[in-house]
Amino acid sequence: MTNKPLSRRKLLAKFSLFGLGSAGIFSTSGCTVAEIRRGITTSHQLYKGNVSQAISAQVPGVGIPEFDGLVRQQLAKFIDTIADNWSDKKIATPRAYVKYSNHFKSRAIIDFSSGLIQVETIASQNSKAVLKQAIVQTLLTPEDPTQLDLFSAKTPSIGAKPFLLE
Incomplete structure (x- = not known):
């Protein structure tokens, strides 16, 4: 019995079925809505060229909005100062x-x-x-x-x- 090579369409169909099946297995370890939102915001900041805001957005907060904002602001200022002086940050x-x-x-x-x-x-x-x-x-x-x-x-x-x- 000889095995026929799979056509491109059948091969893609098999991989997509595997992908759907494996997505159910791995769905329990997915990201939270807040993590997804933070990732999208970071991507948007990077797209606009605002590296300091993108990096500071990834800093986890402690739950005190005023403190979290101050830390992110200081980190963004620090990165901007580095960028003003050095070509690589x-x-x-x-x-x-x-x-x-x-x-x-x-x-x-x-x-x-x-x-x-x-x-x-x-x-x-x-x-x-x-x-x-x-x-x-x-x-x-x-x-x-x-x-x-x-x-x-x-x-x-x-x-x-x-x-x-x-």
Whole structure:
């Protein structure tokens, strides 16, 4: 008995039936209406080119509208400031530490996955001294995360045990 190859129409019909059957299996783990609405809003913001609003919309709230709005507003302002200075908008993630300094003219990126440290500056005046200062700040960044403000260009406090020491 020889098997005939399926025509394109029959193959698509089989896949669509499989898709409908599997949709019933996976429907219990779907998104909520609020998550879908937030995703659509984010897509619309990205389409309009408003990256800072799109990212800040993804920040989960704590249930206090005034506080949630303030956090989202500060995050959007932070991303806009980065965009005004840098061509790429890098922010901290679970796998990478990103700290801006020198009025957002310098930044340090520590990639925990690869183990690489990158310190760079876009300062036009005294760039060598600014870069040296950024390197020293990066190497002496304290281990205690409460001593850091990732959403500003403030210099971390020096004196505590550096987290790059070990």
